[in-house]
Amino acid sequence: MKKISFLLTMLVAVLLLASCSKQKSANLVPEDAAFVVRFDATQISAKSGLKDNNSELLKMIEEQLKNVGLDKDTREKILNVVEDPTKSGIDFTEPMFLYVKLDKRMDAEAGLVGDMASEGDLTDLLNTLSEKTGKEAVEKAKNGAKYVDMGNDVAFIFNDEWFFVGKASDIDDMAEELQGRADGKGSLQGNKAFDTMCDKDGVMQFLMLYSGMANIPDMKEASDLLPKDLKLEDLAMVADLALTPGEALLTSEAVCLSKEWEKYMEKGNKAMKPISAEQAKYISDQGFSAFLNVDTKNLYEYAQSLMKSFDLGDEAEEVVKQICDALNGEASFDLYAIRDGEPQMALYVSTNNDTPLNMVVGNFADEDDITEVGDNEYQIPTAYDYDWTDGDFVKTVKQWGLLGYKNGQSYFLTDMDNAFTKPAQAYPTDIIKGIGFFARFNFDFLDAIANETDNPNAKIISMVADAFDCVEMYYSKDNKFIVRWVCSDKKKNPVEVVFDMVKGFIN
Numbered sequence: 001m002k003k004i005s006f007l008l009t010m011l012v013a014v015l016l017l018a019s020c021s022k023q024k025s026a027n028l029v030p031e032d033a034a035f036v037v038r039f040d041a042t043q044i045s046a047k048s049g050l051k052d053n054n055s056e057l058l059k060m061i062e063e064q065l066k067n068v069g070l071d072k073d074t075r076e077k078i079l080n081v082v083e084d085p086t087k088s089g090i091d092f093t094e095p096m097f098l099y100v101k102l103d104k105r106m107d108a109e110a111g112l113v114g115d116m117a118s119e120g121d122l123t124d125l126l127n128t129l130s131e132k133t134g135k136e137a138v139e140k141a142k143n144g145a146k147y148v149d150m151g152n153d154v155a156f157i158f159n160d161e162w163f164f165v166g167k168a169s170d171i172d173d174m175a176e177e178l179q180g181r182a183d184g185k186g187s188l189q190g191n192k193a194f195d196t197m198c199d200k201d202g203v204m205q206f207l208m209l210y211s212g213m214a215n216i217p218d219m220k221e222a223s224d225l226l227p228k229d230l231k232l233e234d235l236a237m238v239a240d241l242a243l244t245p246g247e248a249l250l251t252s253e254a255v256c257l258s259k260e261w262e263k264y265m266e267k268g269n270k271a272m273k274p275i276s277a278e279q280a281k282y283i284s285d286q287g288f289s290a291f292l293n294v295d296t297k298n299l300y301e302y303a304q305s306l307m308k309s310f311d312l313g314d315e316a317e318e319v320v321k322q323i324c325d326a327l328n329g330e331a332s333f334d335l336y337a338i339r340d341g342e343p344q345m346a347l348y349v350s351t352n353n354d355t356p357l358n359m360v361v362g363n364f365a366d367e368d369d370i371t372e373v374g375d376n377e378y379q380i381p382t383a384y385d386y387d388w389t390d391g392d393f394v395k396t397v398k399q400w401g402l403l404g405y406k407n408g409q410s411y412f413l414t415d416m417d418n419a420f421t422k423p424a425q426a427y428p429t430d431i432i433k434g435i436g437f438f439a440r441f442n443f444d445f446l447d448a449i450a451n452e453t454d455n456p457n458a459k460i461i462s463m464v465a466d467a468f469d470c471v472e473m474y475y476s477k478d479n480k481f482i483v484r485w486v487c488s489d490k491k492k493n494p495v496e497v498v499f500d501m502v503k504g505f506i507n
Helices: 002-017 024-028 041-048 054-067 072-083 119-129 171-182 192-198 217-224 259-270 299-310 314-326 355-363 444-452 458-467 494-506
Strands: 035-039 096-102 108-115 146-151 154-158 162-167 204-209 235-244 247-256 288-293 327-339 342-351 371-374 377-389 392-406 409-413 437-442 468-476 480-487
Touching: 024 096, 024 108, 024 162, 024 171, 035 192, 041 235, 041 494, 072 119, 119 146, 119 154, 146 171, 154 171, 162 171, 192 204, 192 235, 192 247, 247 259, 247 494, 299 314, 314 327, 314 355, 327 444, 342 355, 342 392, 355 392, 437 444, 444 458, 458 468, 458 494, 480 494
Parallel strands: none
Antiparallel strands: 035 096, 035 204, 096 108, 108 162, 146 154, 154 162, 204 235, 235 247, 247 480, 288 327, 288 437, 327 342, 342 409, 371 377, 377 392, 392 409, 437 468, 468 480
16 A cells, blocks of 8 residues: 555656656767667557557567576566566656767767666666576676676666666776766757757657767868858757658758758748649659759859869859759659569659750760650660670660650650650649658559569569558658658558568568
């Protein structure tokens, strides 16, 4: 009874303090980290279908434990942890963090940190697992933290609040450093990008900090290419993976750590325009389709700054200027079939003159197979067959394509007879999302591939095609790029679907 009353009292206290408390392990991520992954093990287990299949997992692990000769008490302790991971002593109800630090030589130092549920339970479990060695696995560091030396300069260090698994050349020094981070010294906690990541509620988040890569030589060179007043270390990227019935949503966004980057991103957003239905009229929804609509008014200005950084010279700048001046900012692409092993595609780029066409044709001036077939229209080879004849390879054109300029469009098609031809079924323009960019992959295309080729994996390809509906990618305002993966079964997310498929293969 006393124990129950104590637990209830603690629960009330936690609820009252929830609005101002933060998990301890978040402080352990170092301020010079380059990459951080934050994941919610409880959410992942529940939303991947693992929790629903826990009994099957237990049976499989129980058989394996019997095979390795563990005694009954040890087997039961491990199975209890599998059934309820928090019994290990680690708090799986709180997110964990995996971070990577990089030095000038690109050597990586990784660490996994998380919160503790019970220091005693973890100590007991680790010692139980090491009983066969004849000594206790858990030892004490100078500052009172406990640890297990895992060899090769790797250690498992923990106390009653947090745990760490990672590189520790000197365990006592590492334990002191970790406690310092936990107290706020040298921690990434409070960084705007890190806080943005921790505010997400998906099953997993990813953070890339350019400040953590600032000392890498290649990153310094990349920083020199940026417009004036922009520093690469003042930018970070955050991605959040959310799983909901019927789909997965991966949202990535730029986090600006300076006013200069905020102004630059705002300017970029203004250049993004909505995709119009007019752009989709020659595009099918049979495979992979993509659309672009951006304001090209300042395109040359940006391209010129990059070219000056590379010192490409006046002639190259003039060529790029001509191309930029010709572009109107709209483009449409369609990969719609596979025929005789060759991809069938169409590309339309809105241009106000034939300059891009003439430049492309000029680069192929020495090709005998290129033929002018109309006004500003050329027949070009896109695939060849090769035959061994008289001790040499002889190539013959297998597929022709059409390159041209007409109706304000520079275009390339692998099907010469279908220029400016509307598909039998109009593109579902109501599905187009975002601004500036939208792309979509229809999984029915995989069925077409399986039927077209003699692929030995055709059955698996068709199974994947049946399991999923589409993948969509688009740019949204607020510096966000979104990938949406949609299932055929609207009750299961993609991870559950993949888990079911793998389980089916195993069984």
